[in-house]
Amino acid sequence: MRKIQTxxxxxxxxxxxxxxxxxxxxxxxxxxxxxxxxxxxxxxxTIYKPLKSQYGYGYSVGQQQASDMLINWIQQSYLPRGMxxxxxxxxxxxxxxxxxxxxxxxxxxxxxxAATFAxxxxxxxxxxxxxxxxxxxxxxxxxxxxxxxxxxxxxxxEQAQFTTGDDEAQLAKEGIDKKIQPNVYNYRTYFDHYHxxxxxxxxxxxxxxKNGNWPFKPVLxxxxxxxxxxxxxxxxxxxxxxxxSAEPVKKALERLAPYYNEVVKLxxxxxxxxxxxxGNEHYLLNPEAIINGKSISKTFSEYNxxxxxxxxxxxxxxxxxxxxxxVNLTPTNVTLQGNPAKFDTRFGTGISHMVYSLLxxxxxxxxxxxxxxPDARKTMVYAPVKIPARATGNIALTPTAVSAxxxxxxxxxxxxxxxxxxxxxxxxxxxxxxxxxxxxxxxASLTSVSGQSxxxxxxxxxxxxxxxxxxxxxxxxxxxxxxxxxxxxxxKRVLHYFRLDAYDPKDKYPQPMNxxxxxxxxxxxxxxxxxETTTECKFRKGQYxxxxxxxxLTAFKEKDIAHVSVAVSGTSVAISVNGKEVIRNDNARPxxxxxxxxxWYCSEPNILLGNIFxxxxxxxxxxxxKSQHLLE
Numbered sequence: 001m002r003k004i005q006t007x008x009x010x011x012x013x014x015x016x017x018x019x020x021x022x023x024x025x026x027x028x029x030x031x032x033x034x035x036x037x038x039x040x041x042x043x044x045x046t047i048y049k050p051l052k053s054q055y056g057y058g059y060s061v062g063q064q065q066a067s068d069m070l071i072n073w074i075q076q077s078y079l080p081r082g083m084x085x086x087x088x089x090x091x092x093x094x095x096x097x098x099x100x101x102x103x104x105x106x107x108x109x110x111x112x113x114a115a116t117f118a119x120x121x122x123x124x125x126x127x128x129x130x131x132x133x134x135x136x137x138x139x140x141x142x143x144x145x146x147x148x149x150x151x152x153x154x155x156x157x158e159q160a161q162f163t164t165g166d167d168e169a170q171l172a173k174e175g176i177d178k179k180i181q182p183n184v185y186n187y188r189t190y191f192d193h194y195h196x197x198x199x200x201x202x203x204x205x206x207x208x209x210k211n212g213n214w215p216f217k218p219v220l221x222x223x224x225x226x227x228x229x230x231x232x233x234x235x236x237x238x239x240x241x242x243x244x245s246a247e248p249v250k251k252a253l254e255r256l257a258p259y260y261n262e263v264v265k266l267x268x269x270x271x272x273x274x275x276x277x278x279g280n281e282h283y284l285l286n287p288e289a290i291i292n293g294k295s296i297s298k299t300f301s302e303y304n305x306x307x308x309x310x311x312x313x314x315x316x317x318x319x320x321x322x323x324x325x326x327v328n329l330t331p332t333n334v335t336l337q338g339n340p341a342k343f344d345t346r347f348g349t350g351i352s353h354m355v356y357s358l359l360x361x362x363x364x365x366x367x368x369x370x371x372x373x374p375d376a377r378k379t380m381v382y383a384p385v386k387i388p389a390r391a392t393g394n395i396a397l398t399p400t401a402v403s404a405x406x407x408x409x410x411x412x413x414x415x416x417x418x419x420x421x422x423x424x425x426x427x428x429x430x431x432x433x434x435x436x437x438x439x440x441x442x443x444a445s446l447t448s449v450s451g452q453s454x455x456x457x458x459x460x461x462x463x464x465x466x467x468x469x470x471x472x473x474x475x476x477x478x479x480x481x482x483x484x485x486x487x488x489x490x491x492k493r494v495l496h497y498f499r500l501d502a503y504d505p506k507d508k509y510p511q512p513m514n515x516x517x518x519x520x521x522x523x524x525x526x527x528x529x530x531x532e533t534t535t536e537c538k539f540r541k542g543q544y545x546x547x548x549x550x551x552x553l554t555a556f557k558e559k560d561i562a563h564v565s566v567a568v569s570g571t572s573v574a575i576s577v578n579g580k581e582v583i584r585n586d587n588a589r590p591x592x593x594x595x596x597x598x599x600w601y602c603s604e605p606n607i608l609l610g611n612i613f614x615x616x617x618x619x620x621x622x623x624x625x626k627s628q629h630l631l632e
Contacts, residue, residue: 034390035075037084037113042068053092062320063106063137067091069382070135070325071108077361077384080112081353085132087111094136101144102154104318107136109331112351132351133358134331137322141190141205142304145272147283150230152311155285157266157304158216159205164193165298174200175339181359183385187368188214194301202336203302204355208364209324210371216307221292222260224306225253228285237278245276245286252287259292264306267291321374325367329355361386396432399423403454409613416471416614420454421446429457437512438463449484449608452561456484456608459600464515465609466599468505473595473614476569480613483562485529486606492555494604495526495534498566500573500595502539515601522595523588525575527562529607531555535575537588547585553577568595569617 035041046068048061067090089109091097097105112132142158149155164171176193188207195201207214219227228249232239239246270289277283285306296303316323330336336355361384370380402410403422409415421429428443429436436444436459444465446455459465483496499515501522515524523537531553538546556562565576573588574581589595600609 034079035085037086039087042071053097057092057097057104059091059106060320064091066137066320066322067106067108070137073362073367073382073384074108074110074133074135074358076382077363077388078354078357079388079390084113085110086113094134099143100138100140101146101156102314103138103140103144104314105136105138105140106322107134107139107326109134131331132354134328135326137325138317139326139328141188141207141326141328142307143272145283145285145306146275147277147281148227148231148285150227150234153308154311154314155219155227155306155308156216157270157272158307159190159268160192160265160303160305161188162191163301163303165195165296165301166193176200181340184359184364187364192302194299196299199337200339202340203330204336204340204359205326205328205330206364207324207326208367208371210322212368215313215323216309218263219306219308220260221256221262221264221290224264224285224290225256225260225287228253228287231282231284235278235280235282237280238276238282238284241278242276249276249284249287252290256287256290256292262292265291266304266306268302268304322371325371327358327362329358357388361388396430397424398431400425405453412615414616416473416477416616417467417469417612418614419467419612420610421457422454424455426455432468434465434467435512436460436463436465437514438516447608449486449610452484452610454610456610457600458605458608459602460605461603462516464499464513464599464601466513466597467612469597469614473568473598474616475594476617478568478615478617479566479598480611480615481564481600481609482611483527483564484608484610485556485558485560485562486608487558488606489529489558489604491604492529493532494602494607495528495532496602496604496607496609497524497526497600498564499524499597499599499601500566500568501597502589502593502595504596513597513599515599521593522597523573523585525564525566527553527564527577529556529560533577533582535583535585537573537585539590539593547588549583551582553582567617 048064050061051059051064053059071088071090087110089095089111091106094107094109109131110133111130140156140158142156145155145157164176166174166176171193184206188209190203190205190207192203193200209215239249267289270286272283272285275283275286290306291303313323330351336351338352340352340355340359363382363385365385366380366382370377370382373380399422401423403420406418406420406422409418419434424431424446426446426448428445430443434444436442438460442460442463444460444463445458447458449456457465479498479500481498497515499513499519499522501513501519503511503513503521519536519538520540522539523535525533525535527533533551533553534548535551536548538548563578565579567574567576568588571589571591572584572586574584576582598614602609
C-alpha cells in the first residue's frame with residue numbers, strides 16, 4: 001500500500017498544480033477564471049490514512065486518492081468564469097451521502113460564490129450560490145428507498161434518462177437531441193427538458209458505468225405490486241399502525257392493474273423518508289407514489305424510475321474499484337436556462353459556461369478506460385478533450401485620453417463624478433471604476449454615436465451598470481445623465497432605469513448593486529421611448545412616505561436624447577427631463593439614511609447611456625416649492 005501511496009504522491013507532484021488561496025486584493029478583473037480561490041486546496045504532500053466518517057462509512061486510502069484525482073480532472077477541464085468555486089466538500093462532508101443508502105460513494109461537491117467587484121478588485125464576501133457541481137464514484141442519480149428490500153433486493157428511485165414535456169417536432173425545432181454532444185450519449189445521460197413560461201430549462205447529469213454495465217434493473221409495475229403485497233404480509237404492523245392508509249393503498253393497487261407490464265414511474269417529489277412504516281424501520285413503498293396511467297405535467301415533466309440492485313452490487317461499492325462515475329452538472333435545485341448547444345464558448349456566464357465546458361472538455365472516455373484498468377491507473381495521465389481557454393482578454397482598462405469637457409469638470413472641487421467615456425476604446429468596457437453586475441458575469445459595451453461627443457454605454461440585459469464613487473455623495477447634489485434612443489428599438493415601452501440607494505459599498509459584506517431586485521432602500525426613476533416614466537421610493541424602515549407614481553411625457557423619436565436631471569436636496573428629490581420637472585418627492589428617504597450608490601439598468605441594447613455628471617450643490621436649500629407635475 002505504501003508503494004501505491006508513493007506513486008500517487010509522485011503523480012500529483014508531476015501532473016497536479018495545487019491551487020493557492022489568494023487575498024481578495026490580488027486579483028484583477030481578468031483573473032476571474034481558474035481556481036485561485038479554494039478555501040481547502042488539495043495538498044500534493046498529503047499522506048493518506050484510512051478514516052472513518054461521521055456516517056459510519058470507511059474511506060480507504062485508494063478511495064480518498066480517487067476523490068482528489070477527480071478534483072484534478074475537473075480542474076483541468078473547466079475554468080470558472082463569473083463565479084468562484086470557493087469550497088470543495090469531499091466524501092462524508094457531502095450532505096446527501098445518506099441518501100445513497102447502503103451504496104458506498106466517494107467524491108466531491110463544489111460550492112460557488114458570485115464574482116463581484118469593489119474598487120477594481122474581486123470581492124467574495126457575499127453571495128454564496130450553493131452547490132454548482134457534484135461528481136462522485138458510485139454516486140447515485142436518484143435516491144435510495146428506505147426499508148424496501150424483500151428477498152435481499154435493494155430498491156432505488158432513479159432519475160429518468162430523458163424526460164420532456166415536448167413532442168419530437170418541438171425538440172427538433174429547438175435543437176434538443178442527442179447531437180448536442182454525441183460523445184456524452186455513449187454513456188447514461190440524464191437530460192430533463194421542460195419550459196417555464198416559454199423559457200427552456202434543463203437538468204443534466206452523466207453516468208459512466210464500468211464496462212458499460214449499469215447494475216440497476218428497471219422494475220415492472222406488476223413486480224412492484226407483488227413486492228408491496230409481500231411487505232404488507234411480512235410486516236403487518238405497517239398497516240396496523242396506519243389504518244387510515246388502508247383504503248387509499250388498496251385503491252391505488254387496484255388502479256395499477258392495467259399498467260402491469262410498464263416500468264414503474266415514480267412521483268419525483270415523493271419523500272421516501274416519510275413513507276408509511278411500523279416504527280421499526282419497515283417502510284412501505286406507497287403505491288400512491290406510482291404515477292403510471294396519470295398525466296405528467298408538460299411544463300415540469302420530471303419523474304423517477306423504480307430500479308433494483310443486489311447485495312453483490314452493494315458489497316462491490318465498498319471496495320477500491322469503483323463501479324461507475326456520476327457527474328451531476330445541475331445539482332439540487334439548480335436548473336439551466338437556454339439551449340446548451342448554443343452557449344457562448346468565448347465568454348460565458350455562470351453555470352451555463354460551466355456546463356458547456358464540462359460537456360465539451362471533460363474526458364468521459366478516459367474515465368471509462370480508467371474504471372476498467374485498475375492495474376494501469378498508476379501510468380494513466382488524464383487530459384481533457386479540449387483545453388479550456390486560459391484567459392478572457394477581459395483586461396481592466398483605463399482611459400487613454402481625457403476630453404476637454406471631462407478635464408474641466410473634474411477640476412471643479414464640487415464635481416463628484418464626470419464621465420463621457422471619451423478615452424475608452426469602443427467595445428466591451430472592463431474597468432476598475434465601472435462595474436457590470438448581475439446574473440453571472442458580463443460587460444457593458446461602448447459605442448460612438450454620430451454627431452454626439454463621447455462614447456455611449458449599452459447595458460446587457462439582467463445587469464446593472466454602476467461606478468465606484470471616489471468622492472461620497474453629499475446631502476445636496478445633482479445627477480445628470482443622457483439617454484439616447486438609437487435605431488432598432490422595437491418595443492418603445494422598454495424602460496431605462498436609474499437607481500439611488502443607501503447601501504454602503506464599504507460595508508463588511510457589501511451587496512453588489514442589483515436593479516433586477518425590488519427596491520427596498522432607495523429610489524428608482526425609469527423612462528421609456530414611449531414617454532412613460534415611473535418613479536418609486538421605498539425604505540424598509542424609518543418615517544417616510546412610499547411613492548410609486550407614473551407620469552407620461554411626449555414620446556421620443558428615433559435618435560432623440562433625453563437629458564435627465566435628478567436633484568437631491570436633503571430628503572427631497574426632484575427629477576427633470578429635458579429641463580422640465582417631471583416629479584418631486586420631499587420624503588424620498590429617511591433623514592438618517594443618505595443615498596450612497598448610483599446605477600443604471602436597461603434590457604434594450606439600443607437605449608444608450610452617456611454624459612454622466614454628479615455635482616454637489618452646497619448652496620441648495622431643502623425647502624424648495626413644489627412644482628406642478630408635467631403631464632402630457
